[in-house]
Amino acid sequence: MKIAVLVAGARFDSQQRIINGIMESAISDGADIYLFTCDAWTYSTSYYSKGETAIFKLPNFEDYDGIILHGDTIYNKEIMNQVIRAIHKSGVPCISLNVRYEGMLYVGMENENGITEIVNHLIQVHHAKRLNYISGPAGNADSSGRLEAFKQAILNNGLPLEAERIFYGDYHPESGKDAVDHFYNSDLEFPDAIVAANDEMALGAFYELQDRGYSVPDQILLTGYDNAFAGRNHHPKITSVDRPERELGQRAYEILKDYLEGQDVEEEELLCHPVFTESCGCEDKVVEDYMGIRNRYVKEKLHITTYSEIIKSSSADFTGVMTFEQLLEKIRKYVEMMDLKEFYLCLCIVEEPFANEAFPKYNVEMDTTDLTGYAEEICIPLVYRDGKFSRYGRFSVKELLPREFTENRKGSFYTMVPLHYQERCYGYCVLGNSRLMMDSELFHLFVMNINNALENIRKQNMLNSMVERLNKMWVYDTLTGVFNRAGFFKFAPNIINEARRRGNDLFVLFLDLDGLKSVNDKYGHDEGDNFIKAMATVLNKARQHGELLMRYGGDEFVVLSQGFTPLDAKEYIARIQAGIEEYNAASNRPYKLEASMGYSIVRPSENMDMEAMIETADQEMYKVKNEKKRQKKLKKEEKNNVGSNEKRA
Numbered sequence: 109m110k111i112a113v114l115v116a117g118a119r120f121d122s123q124q125r126i127i128n129g130i131m132e133s134a135i136s137d138g139a140d141i142y143l144f145t146c147d148a149w150t151y152s153t154s155y156y157s158k159g160e161t162a163i164f165k166l167p168n169f170e171d172y173d174g175i176i177l178h179g180d181t182i183y184n185k186e187i188m189n190q191v192i193r194a195i196h197k198s199g200v201p202c203i204s205l206n207v208r209y210e211g212m213l214y215v216g217m218e219n220e221n222g223i224t225e226i227v228n229h230l231i232q233v234h235h236a237k238r239l240n241y242i243s244g245p246a247g248n249a250d251s252s253g254r255l256e257a258f259k260q261a262i263l264n265n266g267l268p269l270e271a272e273r274i275f276y277g278d279y280h281p282e283s284g285k286d287a288v289d290h291f292y293n294s295d296l297e298f299p300d301a302i303v304a305a306n307d308e309m310a311l312g313a314f315y316e317l318q319d320r321g322y323s324v325p326d327q328i329l330l331t332g333y334d335n336a337f338a339g340r341n342h343h344p345k346i347t348s349v350d351r352p353e354r355e356l357g358q359r360a361y362e363i364l365k366d367y368l369e370g371q372d373v374e375e376e377e378l379l380c381h382p383v384f385t386e387s388c389g390c391e392d393k394v395v396e397d398y399m400g401i402r403n404r405y406v407k408e409k410l411h412i413t414t415y416s417e418i419i420k421s422s423s424a425d426f427t428g429v430m431t432f433e434q435l436l437e438k439i440r441k442y443v444e445m446m447d448l449k450e451f452y453l454c455l456c457i458v459e460e461p462f463a464n465e466a467f468p469k470y471n472v473e474m475d476t477t478d479l480t481g482y483a484e485e486i487c488i489p490l491v492y493r494d495g496k497f498s499r500y501g502r503f504s505v506k507e508l509l510p511r512e513f514t515e516n517r518k519g520s521f522y523t524m525v526p527l528h529y530q531e532r533c534y535g536y537c538v539l540g541n542s543r544l545m546m547d548s549e550l551f552h553l554f555v556m557n558i559n560n561a562l563e564n565i566r567k568q569n570m571l572n573s574m575v576e577r578l579n580k581m582w583v584y585d586t587l588t589g590v591f592n593r594a595g596f597f598k599f600a601p602n603i604i605n606e607a608r609r610r611g612n613d614l615f616v617l618f619l620d621l622d623g624l625k626s627v628n629d630k631y632g633h634d635e636g637d638n639f640i641k642a643m644a645t646v647l648n649k650a651r652q653h654g655e656l657l658m659r660y661g662g663d664e665f666v667v668l669s670q671g672f673t674p675l676d677a678k679e680y681i682a683r684i685q686a687g688i689e690e691y692n693a694a695s696n697r698p699y700k701l702e703a704s705m706g707y708s709i710v711r712p713s714e715n716m717d718m719e720a721m722i723e724t725a726d727q728e729m730y731k732v733k734n735e736k737k738r739q740k741k742l743k744k745e746e747k748n749n750v751g752s753n754e755k756r757a
Contacts, residue, residue, distance in 0.1 A: 109139040109368070111361070112172045114164055114191065116181040118145040118523075119552055121336050122306075122353055123181060126205065129357020130176060131521060137365070141521040142167065142508070147552045159528030161187040163536060166482060166524060168506045169198035174364045177212070178205040180249045203364045205356060207249045213367060214375040215359050219253035220260075222349030222380040226303060226331050227261035229382065234329055234389055236301035240273040242287040242313060244305040251279075254305050254333065272296050277309050284312025292320065300328055301388075307332035307339035310346050314387075325389040335383055344386030352378045418445055419553045426561035430568060435561050436490055442554065443492050450522075450540025452509060453490040453558075456483035456533060457502060482533055493540065509538060525555050529563035585659040587637060588644035596658035600668055600718055603656055607670035608712045615672030615709055617680070618725035619647070620733060621663035622702035631698065639663075642701055646687035650680065666722055670712075677707050704733035 113130060117123050127143065134141050144167055146160035161184040169175060175195055182188045195202050196211055203213035230236040241258045244251030255274070262269050275290050277283025284304060291299060302317075304310035310332030314324055324330045324344060331347040332339050339346035356378055367373045384390040422442045429435045436453075443451045486507075488500040493513070503510050509522070523539040537555060583595030591599070607614050621643055628636040640663060647657055647665060655669040672680070684705065692700050706728025708721060 109134075109137075109173045109365070110171070111139055111141050111174050111176060111364070112167050112169065113141055113143045113176045113178075114167075114182070115143065115145050115178040116161070116183070117147060118143070119147065122334055122351070123178070125353035126178065126357040126360075129354040129359075130361050131357075132354075133358045133361040135519040135521060137361075138518040139361075139365075140514070140517065140519070142172070143521065143523045145523060146526050153530075155530035157184050158187075158531040159533060160526055162481060162528065162531075162533050163524055163526040164188075164191050165194075166505070166508065166536060168508070169195055169200050171506075171508075172200055174368055175200055175202035176205070176360050176364060177202055177209075179209070180205070180207045183245070183248070185247075201364065201367055203360050203367075205360055208375075213363060213373065215356060215363055215378075216376075217351050217353075217356055217378045217380055219250055219380070220257040222333065222351075222382050223254050223257035223303070224261045225382045226347070226349065227258060228265065229384060230301045230303070230329055230331070230388060231265045231267070234301070236329055237267070238273070238297055238299045239267070239301045239303060240287075240291050240299035241275070242284060242302065242304040242309045243274060243276050244279050246276055251305055258303060270296060273299065277305070279306050279308060281308050281312030284309035284314070285316040288313050288316035288320070298328075302328065302330050304330070304332045307334050307336040307346055307348055310348075310387075311338060311342065314342075314346075324387055329389060330387045332387075345392055347383065347385050347388040347390065349380050349382050351380045418442060419557070422554055422557050426557045427564070429561055429565065432489075432565055435558075435565065438561075439490055439558065440492075440497055443490075446551075446554075448492065448539060449542045450513075450538070451490070451492040451542075452488050452513070452538040452540065453527075453535070454486050454488050454509075454538060455527070455535035456505075457485040457487055482535070486535060513540075525552070527555065527559055527562065529559050529566075532563075534559065534562050585644075588641055588659050590644050590648070590665075591656065591658045593658065593660065596656060596660075596666065596668070597718065599656060603654075603668055603670050604712050604716070604718075610671065612671040613673075613709050614712050614721065615667075615669045615677055615680075615707060616721045616725040617667040617677075617705060617707045618660075618722060618729040619643070619665040619667070619684075619703050619705045620729055622704055622733070622736070623699065624663040627699050635697075638697075639699070639701065642691055642695070643688075643703060646684060646691055646701070649687050650683040652680075652683075655680075660722070666725070672709060674709060677709060681705055681707070704729050704736060706730065706732050 111130075111134060113127070115123055115127060118127060131141060144163050146163050161182060164182065164187055177191070177195070179188055179191070182191070192209060201213065202209075203215060206216040208214050208216075227239065230239060239258075239262060241255065243255045243258075246252070259269055272294050273291075273296065275283075275287035277287055287304075287309070288302075291302075302310075302313055304313060310330055314330060317324060317328060317330070322328050333349045333351075335348040335350040339348055359376060359378070363373050363376065385392045422438070425438045425441075426435065429438060439453065482505050484505055485502050486505045487502050488510075491498045491500055491513075500510055508524070514520070514522070520541055523542070525537050525539070527534040527536055537558070583591060583598060585592045604614065606612075621639065624636055624639055627639045640659075643663075643665065644657075644659065647667065651657065653669060653671070655667050658666045658668075660666045667680075684703075688701050688703065695701070706725050708724040708728060710716075710721060710724075
C-alpha cells in the first residue's frame with residue numbers, strides 16, 4: 109500500500125507526534141509512506157510561502173492508494189484549494205485530520221472541552237475575574253475552535269466578553285510576547301489570568317510578564333495548550349491541554365486502511381483533557397522521571413549542538429560556491445556528515461533559448477526567469493544510497509522518483525522537501541528512510557542553505573551572461589555577427605604584430621555593396637538587412653587563414669589578414685565573387701547580390717595608421733566601382749546606339 113501524507117511544519121512537536129503515529133502504524137504494516145512537507149507558516153512572506161507550499165502540488169495522487177491530509181497546517185488557502193480539487197479529481201480515498209472536507213473521511217481532536225475546562229477552572233477554582241486570550245491565527249480551524257470555546261466559557265461564567273482581551277497570534281513564542289505588550293498598553297485593566305492557544309505562546313508570554321515584573325502564578329495565572337515537552341518541564345510547569353496527537357496519526361492510518369479494505373468506517377473525534385499544574389497555582393500532581401528528562405535534555409542538546417555546527421559550516425561553505433559542481437561537492441560532504449540513509453537532489457529541467465551553463469554535465473538548465481511551479485522533467489544530479497553517490501538523468505516529474513529507487517520495497521518512507529528561492533521553484537530533495545527531517549528542526553536550515561546557494565549560482569550565471577552579451581554588443585555587429593569597428597580595432601593589433609614578427613605584408617580588403625539603396629527602396633529595409641547579412645555570410649565562408657572581418661559601415665566591410673601576396677589577394681577576391689554567384693543562384697530573390705572590392709598590401713611599420721590603410725583600400729575599391737559604372741554606361745550607350753541603328757534601317 110502506498111500512502112501520501114501532506115503536512116506543513118513537520119519540524120514542530122505537534123506535527124512530529126502525528127507523523128510518528130502514522131509512521132509507526134503504516135511502516136509496521138508494510139505500507140510505504142510519502143510525506144510532503146514544508147516550513148511555511150504565518151511569519152513567512154507570501155513569496156516564500158508560495159515557494160514552500162508548491163511542494164503540495166507535486167504529488168500525482170492517482171499513483172497512491174490513499175491520502176492523509178493535515179490541511180489545517182497549510183495556511184496558503186490558494187494552494188489548499190488546489191490540493192483539495194486535485195484530491196477530488198483523482199478519486200483516491202483521503203482522510204482529513206481536524207478539518208472536515210466534503211467527500212473525505214475524517215478524524216480529529218475536539219478543541220472545546222479542554223479550553224472550557226481550563227476557563228471554568230481559572231474562574232471557579234482560582235477566582236479569576238479578568239481573563240485574556242492569546243489566539244492562534246484567524247481562519248485556522250483548530251484556532252477558531254479554541255477561541256469559540258473560550259468565548260462561550262466566559263459568557264457561561266457570567267463575565268463580560270471584551271474584544272480587546274483577545275489577541276491573534278501565530279502559534280510562535282514571539283506572539284506571546286506581543287500579546288502581553290498589547291494587553292499592557294490596553295485601556296482595560298490588566299488581566300489576572302491569560303489563556304494561550306498553545307504552549308509556545310504561553311512561554312513567550314511568561315518571559316514577557318517576567319520582564320515587566322509580574323510573577324506567575326502569584327500575580328497572574330497562565331495556561332497553554334498542547335502539553336508540549338518544553339511546557340511540562342518548565343518552572344513553573346505550564347497548565348495545558350493534553351492532546352492525543354500520536355493516537356490521531358495512528359487512527360488516521362487505521363481508518364484509511366479499513367476503508368481501503370472495504371470495511372465500514374465512521375468519523376472519530378479524540379478527547380483532549382486539561383493538565384492542571386503550577387502556572388495556574390495548582391499543585392503539580394504528575395510525577396516526572398527527572399532522570400529521563402535530564403537524559404533527554406542532554407541528548408537533545410548534543411543533537412542540536414552537532415547539527416547546528418554542521419548547519420553553520422554548510423552556510424559558510426555554500427555561500428562561497430560559484431559553480432554547480434562546487435555546490436554538489438559541498439552537499440556530498442554534508443550528506444555524509446548528517447549520516448543520511450538516502451538523499452536525492454531533484455532539480456527542474458527548463459528549456460530556454462539561452463540557458464546559462466551552470467549544469468551542463470547533468471543536462472540541468474536553470475531558467476533566468478521565475479519558475480513558480482515544477483517543470484515537466486526532473487533530473488537528479490546527486491543520489492546518495494547504499495553509502496554511495498551517483499546521479500540520474502531525466503525523468504517525468506509525475507514519477508517523483510525513478511521507480512528503480514522505490515520498487516520492491518515495503519515499509520519505506522520518503523520525505524519530500526521543496527527547493528526554491530521565494531516563489532521560484534528549483535525542485536525538491538527527498539530523504540529516504542531517514543527521520544532527520546522530523547528529529548531535527550535544523551534540517552530545514554540546511555535546505556535553505558542549498559536554496560540560497562542555487563539562487564546565488566543563478567544570479568552569478570545571469571550576471572556572466574549579461575556581461576558576455578554586453579561584451580558581444582561592444583565588439584560584434586548585431587545585424588551580421590561579424591566584428592564592429594570596436595571589435596576590429598581591438599583585435600587588429602594581434603594580426604599586425606604577427607605580420608611584423610613574421611616579416612609578412614598586411615592585406616586590407618575594402619568591400620562595398622552595390623545596389624543596397626535600390627533594394628531598400630523597392631523591397632523594404634528588412635530585405636535590405638538580408639542583403640547585408642548575405643554578404644557577411646559570403647565573406648565568412650571565403651575565410652581560410654583567420655582573416656579578421658568587420659562591418660565598417662552601413663554596406664561596407666573590411667577584411668584584414670597577413671602573409672598575402674598579390675596573387676593570394678586575387679584568389680581571395682575570386683573566392684568571394686564565386687560565393688556571391690553561388691548565393692545568387694540559390695537565393696530565388698528578385699535582386700542580385702553584388703559588391704565592389706579594392707585592396708592594399710603594405711609592409712607593417714612601427715607606427716602604422718590602420719585607418720590610412722583602410723582608406724587606401726577604399727580608394728582602390730572606388731576605382732573598381734567607378735570602372736564598373738563606366739562599363740555599365742558604355743554598355744548602355746552601345747545598346748542605345750544599336751537600337752537607333754535598327755530603327756533607321
